[in-house]
Amino acid sequence: MASTVNALGQPRLVSLEIRGFRAFGTEARVMQLDTPLVVVHAGNSQGKTSLAEGFEFLLSGRSSRRDLLGGAKAEYNDSLRNAHLPATDTDVYVEAVLRGPDGQTHKIRRELLCDFGQGTECESRLLLDGVEVTDLEEIGLTLADPPVRAPVLLQHTLRHVLSTEPKQRVGYFKALLSLTDLDQFRERVRAARGRVDSEQPGASLRLVDALSGTPAAAAGSTITALIKKPLTVDAARTAIERALLSAGAAVLADPAGSGNTPTFETVDALDIAIKAALEAQHEQSFPLSAFAVVPLSGDTPSTPNMTAYSNALTESDEHDARVTPVLQAVLGIATYAALDQPVQCPVCGTQHALTPERIAILRGHLHRTQALGEAAKSAATALSGARHSLDQLSNGVARAVPSVASWTDDQWAKATNALSDLGVDIAVMTDARGHASQVATAAGTLVAAVGLARGSLEQAGDAVASRNTLSDDLPDRYRQIVTAVGGLRTATEVYGRCASALRSAVEVAARDRITVGGLTEVSDLLAHRADVVVDVVAEAARQRTIKRLNAAEKELREAAGAVLDARFAQMSDTITKWWATIRPEELVGFGGIKRRAGGALFVNLVAALRADHASEPIEREALGVYSDSQLNALGLSIFLARTELLGAPILVLDDPIPGSDADHRLTFVQNTVGQLLNKGIQVIITTFDSKLAEWAQTNHGGSGYIAYNLDLIDIIAGTEPTQTSDVFGQLMLEAEESLYAPTAKGRRSACNTMRSAAERLAKQVIATGQTDAGTPTSVADVETKASTLGELIPLVLPFVVNDNEEKGLWKTFPKVLNPGSHDDDVPSTTDLKVVRGNLLKIAKTHNKYWPEGLLR
Structure with a gap:
């Protein structure tokens, strides 16, 4: 068995361990795979396809069966986990040892966390040397695009591309050629264009x-x-x-x-x-x-500040305060201000009473009362500003009252008729009318408050002018104004909503009447x-x-077509090459993969038909003219071309040559498998065809070949692999070919071959037992002493492992198998199947029992 990296330095599977996956049950099964070619033979329902799908699950974490076979998704619920595992047993995995291009080994393990279920997808965990990873690219195992991601050919992938419509077929080929990224980019551009195109222009x-x-x-x-x-x-x-x-x-x-x-x-x-x-x-x-x-606009008027005047008045003598304005008036006359001789007093009329000396006294008095004068001046200015504010407020009040508040009944009647003519509900205007009256009432209240405040301001002005004490009613007047302003503003706000509703209704109704x-x-x-x-x-x-997105999509479409043509031409050549290995020198060949009418949505498979090898081919649609056998060959060729173009280092083929196409098993084994091995690809074949398995060993046997047989004897334990890369295994495969024959002649052939297998197994057991007992013996040595089953049984009985049971089986073999060589009744298929199972069981038991296994 090979133990080094293959000549081309590609990864190779060394071993596989599988437990709890589909047909594999509670017992973990281990298979050694460290050769370029591994052939696994099994009858129907023995776990052959489960093994191939186990490889697919290990590499991709998916099941292409669910994606390609059709039907409802629910039909694949709980399809990966072995049905007979206890509910508490969650240890479902596929594990492999892989030798990388550098010669280092790596352990790959895929654990099933969640099977397909109602509303759930399959979930798994991939471990590389114990570390969780998302893919295996770092060790040279690159996956293709969905739906067929792993380099595993299953029956539903063999014919899938042929059974789909031309429009769907292009997606499959793009996936095979890893061109889906280009489509995904185009789809994103198209989706972006759609989103932008669907946006509505601004309102x-x-x-x-x-x-x-x-x-x-x-x-x-x-x-x-x-x-x-x-x-x-x-x-x-x-x-x-x-x-x-x-x-x-x-x-x-x-x-x-x-x-x-x-x-x-x-x-x-x-x-x-x-x-x-x-x-x-x-x-x-x-x-x-x-x-x-x-x-109503502006701020509500506030009470004028008279505090400074009141304080200054309090600090001055009341009599002096009252005469100060008179003195200011006298001294304000230029003649008296510059007096240099006595004159008559302008106030009392006394002759020579106003002298320069008295003028000086008056000036001193005014100087002493200057603070009061300044306070009075400031107060007069504040009162003037307050009167102005009240005037502005009065004007605003007048404007705030809508004209309708003073309408006559005739005016209301005309307005009502006009509103009815427009088809507007009269209640809208009635509501506005009522609130307009409330605005007028609130305005009247404010006008009255302003009048009272203005009267108080006039009184305060007279008091300041005469330096008298101010009345204390001014703050109350302004508080009344504040209250009235609030009432008017509230009434105006409510009315405004009614008037706005009326205006909106009228404008809508009158819109068509705009001339x-x-x-x-x-x-x-x-x-x-x-x-x-x-x-x-x-x-x-x-x-x-x-516009830019449309141009980009057009350019991408043209570019995609050019890329597809180039890749399709490349793939067509590769498919043709593999077709020739399966069906060499036939007049019906493969003409290529072509886009229909230059588009990128439809792909046709073309057949090339020749009258003779020298004539020009006539092209026809392959699906219309190919036989079933030719369609199988085309499906296999397409898959092999995909494997080569993607550079897959490992290839798993599940029944690549159907039983109905036995004529091409030899060309497949000799040519197709030979080319795959020459390219350094590790090939693992699972097949029910014993001839295919036998011929694979004949053509590619030796150290570069391992053969296994799968048997599902214990449903709970699951499918069990047995290595059969020896003469015994080959004889068992040869017997398998005729085991189910409906004629006595066919079963006689199986019976004879199975007797030869029993003889070979007996020789191996005898040679192994004698060697272990201290007498080195080869299978050839045993054959010189005894060659027939009857001669061998006495020699083999001392070395049985399961004493009574195995002895009984050996003694039964001649009784069932020997009649097959004579004119006696040939054993039935059922009897032969029991013998086959017993022989395989004995071989397995002895291979496990002896430290080095049975001698070959």
């Missing part, structure tokens, strides 16, 4: 579309055209404002055709004009202006012009993105 652009059919239609087309070129926000804003000015001029032009077209310097000026025109149009249908709301075309549409655009700028820039970017 404001629908307002632009609304200009169609109005005098401003040209301006709408101008704005729409902006999305066809790159735009900055500033450039878009400038262009849109220019278009809006044009739109406004168009809708406000003199409808009489006088040629008077208004011009506007700014969009804001246009906005004012459009609103005025729209308001005028609304007024023709209903007097909305009378319901206008003008909320100036485009007025409403331009007004809507002006109100949302900032949004239009944003949406135009975004839409321009979106359109450019769609």
Whole structure:
């Protein structure tokens, strides 16, 4: 058995251990695989396919059976774990020892964590030398794209590519050729294009579309055209404002055709004009202006601060405070201020009473009362400002009361008729009317409070002027104002909601009665012009993105076609080469893989038909003209081509040559397997065909070959492999060929071959037993002493392992098998199957019993 890296330095499986997976049960089964070719023979339902799928599970962690065979996913629930394992037994695994290209061995172990189940996928854990990994690329085992990831040919993969529709077939070949990444990238580009394409343009652009059919239609087309070129926000804003000015001029032009077209310097000026025109149009249908709301603006007036004046007055003599204004008035006269001789007093009229000396005294008095004067001056200024604030508040109160509050009954009747004509619910106006009255009442309360406060301010002004004490009612007056202002603002707010509802209802109802075309549409655009700028820039970017994605998708599609053609040509040559190994020198050949009509969605398999080897081939669809045998050969050739192109170092083939195609088993063994081995690929074949197994050993036997036989004797323990790479094993394989023959002649052949196998096994047991007892003996030595089964049985009985049982089996063999050589009745297939099982059981028992196994 080989123990070094193969000549081409590729990885090789050294051994396999499998437990609890499908047909393999509670007993862990170990198989040595360290040769270029391993052939595993088994009858039906003995675990052959389970072994092949075990390799697939080890490498990929998946089961292609579930992906390719069809049916509901639920039909594959609990399909990987052995059905007879106890519920508590979770030790399900496939383990292998692999020798890498560097000669180092690695242990690969795949543990089943969760089988396929209701709503769950298969889950497993992959360990490389005890460390959890996601793949085995670092040791040279690279997987292909799904669905066939592992280099394992199973029956459902052999014909899958042939049974799918041409459209689905392209996906399979792309997976084989590892081209799915290109498709995935194209799909991402297509999905991105779809997402961008499905995005709706900004809502404001629908307002632009609304200009169609109005005098401003040209301006709408101008704005729409902006999305066809790159735009900055500033450039878009400038262009849109220019278009809006044009739109406004168009809708406000003199409808009489006088040629008077208004011009506007700014969009804001246009906005004012459009609103005025729209308001005028609304007024023709209903007097909305009378319901206008003008909320009370500005801060609520506060009480003027008289504290400094009151404090200064308290600190001054009351009499002095009262005469100070008189003295200020006297000294304010220039004549008296510069007096140099006695004169008459201007206050009391006494002659020569006002002298320069008395003027000096008066100046001293004023100096002493200067602080009070300054305080009085400041107080007068504060009172003046307070009066001004009250005046402003009074003006605001007057504006806050809507005109409808003073309407006559006739005016209300006309408005009611106009509203009914518009089809608007009268209750909307009735509600506004009631709240307008509340605004008027609240305004009256505030006006009264302002009047009282103003009277108090006048009194305070007189007191300051005469330096008298202030009345204390001023703060109360202002508190009344604050309360009244709050009431008016609350009433105005409530009324404002009612008036807004009325305005909205009227504007909607009167929209169709606007006689100036485009007025409403331009007004809507002006109100949302900032949004239009944003949406135009975004839409321009979106359109450019769609264009680039369309171009990218087209280029990717063309590139994908070119890549497919190149790879299909390469693969076609490789498939043709493998086809020739299976079916050499036939007139029906393989013509290649071709895309239909140059597309990338359909793939056809072409057959090449010749009348003779010198004629030009005629091309036909392979599926239409190939026989079943040829379709099998094509499926196998495709898989082998895929293996070669992907550089797989290990290949597992499960029944690669069906029983119906026995004519090509020799070409497969000799040519196909030979080429695989020459390429340094380790080939593991599982087959029910004993001839194929036998011929594989004949062609490629020696140190580069290991053979196994699988038997499912104990359902609980599971499938058991037995190595049969010897003469006994070959004879058992040869007997298998005729075991199920329906004729007596066929069963006689199986009977004779099985007797030869029993004789060979007996010689091995005798030689091994004598050698172990101290007398070195070879199988050839035994044969010189005894050659027939009858002569061998007395010699073999001393070396039986299971004394009574095995002795009985040896004595039974001649009784069942010897009649096959004479004219007696030939044993039935059932009897022969029992003998076959007993022989295999004895061989296995002795191989385990003797330290070095049975001598070969």
